Each structure stands twice: as structure tokens, then as C-alpha cells.
Amino acid sequence: MTTVDLVKRRTRHLVIVDDRDAQTNWAEHRRADRLPERRVVYVEREAEHPVEREAQWDELSGSVLDAECDSLSLVTVNAVxxxxxxxxxxxxxxxxxxxxxMGEVIDTHLAYGGRGWIAIRVADGGSDGELYDGYEAARAAQPHPERCTYFPISPLCPWTPRMCEEHLEFMAHMQHGCMVYGTPTCR
Structure with missing residues (x-):
């Protein structure tokens, strides 16, 4: 018998996802603002007992392997x-x-010895591909300046993928106003 937990506390969930690109026609793939989407196929709360948990993992990972689809995977998340x-x-x-x-945009500019200010869209990490002389010039060139983040790039200060991820997450929280003393409150 399944019991319903009325207390909203975080527990581990097993999620089968399909990371195959949602857009399939050539025009969609060529669009600069195209965002590939992950499709969630199945979600299950992780069992509490270790033996049940192992059997559950084996069953779901076996299902993913049996599907013989390279884009399917099993991930875990902590959710309510x-x-x-x-x-x-x-x-x-x-x-x-x-x-x-975002990392690809920065690396492309740095590969050609670029220095200057760049505008990155917070939603997708993309750019207009231009380097600017300063913050004001970068901001003024954007059709929606409030949706971008602006910063200087230089070969002396490379960006790691983790730095890009943290910066975009921080800026997204800043944009929708959920930062309190530097900590997001929307979790």
C-alpha cells in the first residue's frame, strides 16, 4: 500500500529523461536562439529501505538500457x-x-585574441557575437538589455564551465528578484 506524505520535505527522486533535441528540422537547428529541451519520461520517489532502493535502481536503469536509446538516462534529484x-x-x-x-562564445572570442566587453543572454548563454569597448556600449547594443549580463573578457582571465554556470544562475536569480543578501530564496 502506498502512503501519501503530506509534509513537503525533500527526498531523492529517480527521473528517466530523454535528452534528444526537441527540434528536429534543419531550420530549427540553425536558429541562434534555439534552446534544446530535456523531456522527462518517468519520475519515481526513491525507496527508503536500502534493499528496495537497490532493486528500484536496478529496475529503472535496466529499463533505460533495454530501451536501446542513447538519449535516455537515469538521473537523481532532491525534490519535494x-x-x-x-x-x-x-x-x-x-x-x-x-x-x-556561454563558454563557447567566450572561447571563440579568446581564440582570435579578443579583448573587450561581451553581452551574454542569461536565458540561453548566447551572445550577439560582438565585442564592445565598454559596459555602456555592450548594453546599448542589446534589444533587451535587462535580459543580459555584461562583463569584460581577456585571455588573462579564462572562464571555466563551472564559472559560467554559477554566473548564469546568479544572474537569473538577480533578474527575477529572489536574492536576499547574495543568497537565492526561490529554491
């Missing part, structure tokens, strides 16, 4: 509900892709 777990799994994928895109 099935819907929250699915949302966190999708968010994690979106942030990862935005950080990768």
Missing part, C-alpha cells in the same frame, strides 16, 4: 514532489546547455 523533480531535471539541463554555450 514528482512535479518538482521533473522541473529540476529540466532546469538542470537548461542551465548546463546555457553554460556550455
Amino acid at each position: 514532489s514528482h512535479a518538482h523533480a521533473a522541473a529540476l531535471a529540466r532546469h538542470e539541463y537548461a542551465v548546463f546547455n546555457a553554460a556550455v554555450r
